Amino acid sequence: MTKRSTPLLLIGETSNIRDHVAKKLLEEKFETTEIEQMEQGPVSIILFLFDRQSAKLSIYLLQQVHLEKYEMDQLFIFDDKKTNSLADNESFVQSLIKASTNAVELFFSDVHVDSERVGDVVAKHLLHDLIHPSSHQMVKREISLKEKEIVGVVGLGYVGLPVAVGFSEHYPVIGFDVDDGKIAKLKKGEDPSEQFTQESLVATKIDFTTNAKKLRRCAYIIVAVPTPISASKEPDLSYLEAASQLIGENLTPDTIVVYESTVYPGATEEVCSPILEKASNLKVGKDFFIGYSPERINPGDHEHTFRTIPKIVAGQSAFVAETLYQLYQNVIKAPVYKASSIKVAETAKVVENTQRDINIAFMNELAQIFYHLDIPTEDVLAAAGTKWNFLPFSPGLVGGHCIGVDPYYLIHKARLAGYEPSFLTAAREVNESMVDHVTNLVMQQIVHHQTPWDNLKITVLGGTFKENIGDIRNSKALEILKNLLNLGLSVQLCDPHITEGSVQDIYGISNKSFDELEKADIVIAAVPHDVFNWERLKTILKETSTVIDIKSSIPLHYIPKEVTLLRL
Structure with missing residues (x-):
């Protein structure tokens, strides 16, 4: 107020x-x-x-x-x-x-x-x-009401590129990234994230660049860089800190810097703002201003897009909040909501994804319980779902850079404040355990069928962290693949969305096309991309194969009668 x-x-x-x-x-x-x-x-x-x-x-x-x-x-x-x-x-x-x-x-x-x-x-x-x-x-x-202010976007990945494209419909946009190869592709209309066609990308007229000095022309600079976690599950703000340093070195008076990257409550004002001040020799709240508008991009989702998803904005003052409200409302069809403070907006973002993490963890724990009770999870959820207030969640792998990461940011901040968030931690542990659960299912099937180790072949269909995109960051499907390889098993991967060579570099195996797959004893349908033709599933199965359908995505009539089907 x-x-x-x-x-x-x-x-x-x-x-x-x-x-x-x-x-x-x-x-x-x-x-x-x-x-x-x-x-x-x-x-x-x-x-x-x-x-x-x-x-x-x-x-x-x-x-x-x-x-x-x-x-x-x-x-x-x-x-x-x-x-x-x-x-x-x-x-x-x-x-x-x-x-x-x-x-x-x-x-x-x-x-x-x-x-x-x-x-x-x-x-x-x-x-x-x-x-x-x-x-x-x-x-x-x-x-001048006719002269449009320039919007800069720093970081042109799965979040930053849709933001840049969205703003380019009403504003001149400078799209900055430190990756020379990515910028070269974007200039030719090639989208590494597979979200935009060449025609639509070229039509935007975005000034794609690696020249940070161009940011000096911007009235607004939107930051959309990754905020992952470390090996010890702690927030990794190194990309955000580097971006803030670069922006600070090219910051001009009256610019509003807007952070969209997911952070823990307080990070924008406590971590980013001091870096901007020191690098620019300008004073926040006097010479330049900061705001926060948490990203809500859902990669691979063509219905819920940057323009159609409701947006939260917040600023260090009512002036900044109102300015950002007007800025985003000019390019977004959905409502724009002004949060009462930057910390509230930061917290809302991590809560959104932590809520999903908790609900999916509940489903995953039920799936493991029902496995031991020999009760089909899918049937139970269908029956329970007939009640009006039953929430429609399903078991599955929780990876990627949002649901599988954001809760750790809230856990980190809670611990700094002296509170141990046992419920959030337990939900994370359940979801992380699903990789071992699927690995154990595979081993149990090998023992049950007494398949000779030397002749055993396993196929993993889908290796990205979710359907219909090429992002393999924090992919639980690839963690399952890694577990199986570490056990000395012969594993083949098929994922048309993964860039050629990336799996070879990390795991030492090639990413095969569907036609190149050998018949397998066990097929794990890990990530059900739309491109997979389940009618052809029988062509990659042996007579007594096992299919582990993690997301219950394969229609039952495509599963041969002699094949063992397991679902979470």
């Missing part, structure tokens, strides 16, 4: 703009007043002079106020450069400026556009100067 004791007097006959600005100020808890309601004491005046006729009336109304009775705090003058209404009232306005502690004069070069848009811009500048007043007694700015 914004606290301010000095009432704001809005004077102007440009009623639509004035009323819109008044509404915005009230939303941020500023006290506004009318001439007839004024009481003696401090007052700040907002003067609208957008055309000569209304300016004359505004000046006349103000002249009727015996200003000597009041203590003038801040003075804000909004004028149309084309009509320059101030010229007719220069001496009176100058007397107001001298009487005020701080004066801000803004000239609009193209005010005759949509009044709501003008009102939004006026409100944004008002909030800026009310909350972050200049040290100068008089400030003059010229505002």
Whole structure:
């Protein structure tokens, strides 16, 4: 909540703009007043002079106020450069400026556009100067509504690229990444993350670059770099710290830096902001500003996209929050929600994914219980799901860089505060245990069928962390593959989405096409990409094979009768 004791007097006959600005100020808890309601004491005046006729009336109304009775705090003058209404009232306005502690004069070069848009811009500048007043007694700015501010995006992976593409529909965008190879591909319209076609990417006109100096032209810099965990399950902020250092070295006054990367509560202000200050030699909240808008990109999902997913924004002040609200609302069809603080927005993000982690952990524990009880999990969930308030979750592998990582950020912060989050930790342990559970299923089948070790062949279908993308970060399917290889088993992998060579480099085996697969004793359907044609499953099975269908994705009529089928 914004606290301010000095009432704001809005004077102007440009009623639509004035009323819109008044509404915005009230939303941020500023006290506004009318001439007839004024009481003696401090007052700040907002003067609208957008055309000569209304300016004359505004000046006349103000002249009727015996200003000597009041203590003038801040003075804000909004004028149309084309009509320059101030010229007719220069001496009176100058007397107001001298009487005020701080004066801000803004000239609009193209005010005759949509009044709501003008009102939004006026409100944004008002909030800026009310909350972050200049040290100068008089400030003059010229505002052009036709010139669009440049948006910079740092980090062009699964999150940053959709953000850059989304903003490019309404703003000039500079897309920065340190990866020369990635930038070279993007310039040719090739998307390494397989989210955009070449035609759509070329049409964006994004300035893809590895030249960090170009960020100096940006009014907004959005940070979307990875925030993984270390081998000991602790937050790894090295990418975020490096990005903050690079941005700080190229930061110009009045820029708003917006972090979208997932972090623990407090990281933006406690870790990133000091790096920006030190690298730029600028002061946060005075020379530049910070905000947070947690990413909600769902790779491979063409329904829930950057433009259609509701967005959270937060800023270090009401000015920053309102500015980011307007910025994102210009490019997003879904609602934009203003969180009460940066910490609240940071926490909301980790809570979103921690909630999913907990619900899936419940399903995974049930799956392991039902395995021992010889009860089909899928049938139980179908029956339980007939109740109106039963939540539709399913067992499965929890990997990737969101659900399998974000809870550790909240666990880390809780422990720093002296609280041991046993429930969150237990959920993580259950989900992490599913790799060993599937590995044990494989070993049990080998023993049950008494398959000769030398002739045994295992196939893993799908190696990414989720369906229909090529991202193998924190892939639990590949952890299962690694376990089986470490046991000395002969394993083959098929995943059309994984880049050629990446699996070979890590695990020493090739990524085969479906047609290249040898018939296998055990087939693990780990990641059911849409590209897999389950009708052809029988062509990669032996007569007495076992199929482990982790996500229950294979229609039963594609499973030969003599084949053993296991599901979680």
